[in-house]
Each structure stands twice: as structure tokens, then as C-alpha cells.
Amino acid sequence: MHPVRRSSARLALRELTxxxxxxxxxxxxxxxxxxxxxxxxxxxxxxxQIVARSITxxxxxxxxEYALAVVVQDTQELIGFGRIALDPHQxxxxxxxxxxxxxxxxxxxxxxxxxxxxxxxxEDLGLHRVWGGxxxxxxxxxxxxxxxxxxxxxxxxxxxxxxxxxxxxxxxAMLEREWAASR
Ligand SMILES: CC(C)(COP(=O)(O)OP(=O)(O)OC[C@H]1O[C@@H](n2cnc3c(N)ncnc32)[C@H](O)[C@@H]1OP(=O)(O)O)[C@@H](O)C(=O)NCCC(=O)NCCS
Numbered sequence: 807m808h809p810v811r812r813s814s815a816r817l818a819l820r821e822l823t824x825x826x827x828x829x830x831x832x833x834x835x836x837x838x839x840x841x842x843x844x845x846x847x848x849x850x851x852x853x854x855q856i857v858a859r860s861i862t863x864x865x866x867x868x869x870x871e872y873a874l875a876v877v878v879q880d881t882q883e884l885i886g887f888g889r890i891a892l893d894p895h896q897x898x899x900x901x902x903x904x905x906x907x908x909x910x911x912x913x914x915x916x917x918x919x920x921x922x923x924x925x926x927x928x929e930d931l932g933l934h935r936v937w938g939g940x941x942x943x944x945x946x947x948x949x950x951x952x953x954x955x956x957x958x959x960x961x962x963x964x965x966x967x968x969x970x971x972x973x974x975x976x977x978x979a980m981l982e983r984e985w986a987a988s989r
Contacts, residue, residue: 808864810874812926814918819874819888819926822860826875827853829884829907838908842944844966870894872926876906876919885910888923890936898934900927916950924954928985935982939965939975951978955988 809821822830831853833839840847848856860873876886886906893899904919927933939962940947952958956978964972 807872807930808869810872810926810930812922812930813879814922816879817886817915817918817922818877818879819922820877821864822857822873822875824857824861826884827857829875830857830887833887833905833907836908839905842941842947843903843905844968846969872931876904876915876922885915886919888919890923890927890931892931892933896935898932900931900933900936902927902936902938904938911946916946917953920950920954920956924956924980924985928980928982933982935979937977937979939977941966942974942976948976948978954980955984956980957984 810819812819827850831848831850834848834853834856835850837847856873860871863869863871863873870892872890874888875884876888877884886904888902888904890900890902893901902923904916904923906915906919924936927936937959938947938951938956940951948958957980959977959979962975962977965975966973
């Protein structure tokens, strides 16, 4: 599916363009935004490569990755990055992730973003199961996924290596029937 266009009350998901590098860098290059993510803050050059890869993967056939801009509808300002990646080893399953620029936190945009991504996954892509893994210390992510109705399923032990140390991931998931019931 290309291009993706989904909107909620205040936000929209759209495809990334090469003009988005600085706005994505304001998230992926930020120490606070990446504190609980699986990687250290990215350089601007690395973000440029991520955006370029995302643009290329958007038109791949079949499309297995949806790396998207989260924008405020009123201003079209990019405030977040969301991603759904189809799992090649699971039928109609995908993993997802999301991050917003820190100055926008606490206004309900996180929940709106998670719902937009789940809506894309279940309604447009026909997925059966969408899951995300978070750091055990990432309370904001835990609350946001719980608020969206995702179920905490358990722990993947020593799932992520960051700064030379292994870190567990806590799995939150939603099934298509749970999404349908939450609508
Ligand atoms: C996770 C993230 C997207 C949340 O965004 P947000 O816009 O602040 O979230 P919302 O305002 O929609 O809040 C959603 C819920 O999380 C709670 N929450 C948000 N930040 C919180 C924090 N720092 N500590 C505790 N709870 C928090 C809110 O109270 C709300 O819960 P409620 O519905 O029970 O009141 C944002 O913190 C972020 O981008 N973090 C960095 C990247 C990241 O960790 N991504 C997730 C990877 S697994």
C-alpha cells in the first residue's frame, strides 16, 4: 500500500520525504527521545540514511515496512516517527514502534499515534497481530500502549544490546479482534 494517508482528530500519518530529515533528526538525534529506544541518538547523517531507506522501502513490492511521518494536521508539522514492519516469519504479524519530539509529549499525541498505527495495521494492511517491545523502564510507552488497549504479554530476556549491555524488552500486543472491539 502506497501512499499511506491516515488521520485522526489532530494528527495524520504520511509518507516521508527528503525534506523531513531535520524534523526526524529532532527526534532520533535527541538524547531524551531515544533514552529508552534500542539505539543511541543518531547523527544527522544517519537520520538522512534512515529517511532515504524509508522512502525506498515505501515503494518496494511487496512492501514490508511502513516508516511514516506523524504530522499535526493543522500545521503539517512533523512531530513524530512511526513504523510498522511486517514479520517475515509470522502470518499477518508485524512489529511497530513510535517516537515523538519531546516538546510535544503529554498532550495525548502518543496515544493518537499508536491508534493511527494500529488502524493502519489492522484496517489497511489486514494484520492479525501487532506488537511492540519497550524497555522495562519506559513507563510512558507502557502507559501509552495500555491506553490504546494493547495487552502486556511478557518479557523477551536480553533482547536488545545497547551501550554494550543487554536489555530485556516487555512485549505489548493487540490482535485484530481486540482492535475491532475497541472501535
Ligand atoms: C511514549 C510517547 C510516544 C508518549 O507520548 P505522549 O504524547 O507523551 O503520550 P500521551 O500524552 O498520549 O499519554 C499516553 C499515556 O501515557 C502516560 N504517560 C505519558 N508520558 C508519561 C511518563 N513520562 N510517565 C508516566 N506516564 C506517562 C499518560 O499519562 C497517558 O496515560 P493515561 O491515558 O493513563 O493518562 C513519548 O513519550 C515518546 O515519544 N517517547 C520516546 C520514544 C519512545 O519511548 N517510544 C516508544 C518506544 S517502545
